Amino acid sequence: MNVFVPLIAGVLFGYALRRGKRPNLEKPTSAVLLIMVFFLGVETGKVNVNGLWLLLASTVFAVLTIAGSLLLAEVVG
Known part of the structure; x- marks a missing residue:
């Protein structure tokens, strides 16, 4: 359930921005993906x-x- 709320919010946000000027989200997307990969590695490292x-x-x-x-x-x- 925790995944669906941000997913639906992102879909609605993207739908709202469809007609207007699109912001450049390349750098924030890359930063968030790197942070997610980092935390995935941290969680993986905890496993014996x-x-x-x-x-x-x-x-x-x-x-x-x-x-x-x-x-x-x-x-x-």
């Missing part, structure tokens, strides 16, 4: 994970996915 196990599991998953795709391509093709 076993990096070696995650790397191993991801590698095994990727290799099995590739092998399955190759096998299916051989069967179908």
